[in-house]
Amino acid sequence: MAASGATTGLARVAQLGEGAAFWRMVGAAVAYVPAIWVVTGLAVALFGLLPRLATALAWTAVGLLLLVTMFAESFDWPAWIGDLSPIAWVPTMPLEAWAAGPTVGLLAVAAVLLGIGFGGLRRRDLALA
Secondary structure, three states: OHHHHHHHHHHHHHHHOOOHHHHHHHHHHHOOHHHHHHHHHHHHHHHHHOOOOHHHHHHHHHHHHHHHHHHOOOOOOOHHHHOOOHHHHOOOOOOOOOOHHHHHHHHHHHHHHHHHHHHHHHHOOOOOO
16 A cells, blocks of 8 residues: 555656655555455454355455445445445545544454454364474
8 A cells, every 4th residue: 555655646746746745645545554454354354253155255245345335325325334334434535634533443343353363263273284
């Protein structure tokens, strides 16, 4: 995400000639990292708890999150459906200011999901070959 933000920032600096645009774009890209960790945590939790179904369920979840993120507003779905996506909780930087609350909340959800997943892995009888 930092590399993506840096590339976008360099393009903005080349276009506008404004050096501060670089760091705004890097910050905007890095702001999405906690949301990505939530999706990663969901995949780890699924793998820890339901190893045989984890791949299919994780990709289904990614597809549903993509559907909700991209189309919930245009399909006029209730707001709570749009709020199911972790990306909905990330401020639209640089238009909106960064907020600690959603970031901390997303990190907490990611930590819980990772804990569930790693706890599920510890329960399984895995042997090193």
